[in-house]
Amino acid sequence: MVAEPATELAVRLRDAITRLNRRVRQARPVGDLTVTQLSALTSLELAGALTPRELADVERVQPPTMTKIVAKLEARGLVQRTPHPTDKRQVILSSTGLGRDILGQYERVRDEWLAARLAELTPDERDVLQHAAEVLSRIARN
Numbered sequence: 001m002v003a004e005p006a007t008e009l010a011v012r013l014r015d016a017i018t019r020l021n022r023r024v025r026q027a028r029p030v031g032d033l034t035v036t037q038l039s040a041l042t043s044l045e046l047a048g049a050l051t052p053r054e055l056a057d058v059e060r061v062q063p064p065t066m067t068k069i070v071a072k073l074e075a076r077g078l079v080q081r082t083p084h085p086t087d088k089r090q091v092i093l094s095s096t097g098l099g100r101d102i103l104g105q106y107e108r109v110r111d112e113w114l115a116a117r118l119a120e121l122t123p124d125e126r127d128v129l130q131h132a133a134e135v136l137s138r139i140a141r142n
Helices: 006-026 035-047 052-059 063-075 097-119 123-141
Strands: 079-083 091-095
Touching: 006 097, 035 052, 035 063, 035 091, 035 097, 052 063, 052 091, 063 079, 091 097
Parallel strands: none
Antiparallel strands: 079 091
């Protein structure tokens, strides 16, 4: 097998990762969380807690858009506000226990979907993907 140039591999790999990511995101439990709401909740869970402005920056949306997203999450009991420790004009957002449970359900459904697809592969194909996952993790850290 002849190695393709890095630029061609980059295009093929980016396309495959994008398509796989899209398909994994489509595997979700029954519920009405939007992709945007799920993304914001995930960002809060990963960060621990953020101000609304920080969350808007992480999610790359305008603050008024994030205000609407947070309001919907808060109304469902998935996000909570607490006073900022040093700036009383600000609040800190964090996911609630229910929010973490919902995220866990989404992750389980997605993992189950992907595991079922991986189970359809040959052992050699799974070995290749295991190695690829290690390499992609290394690239992502750089």
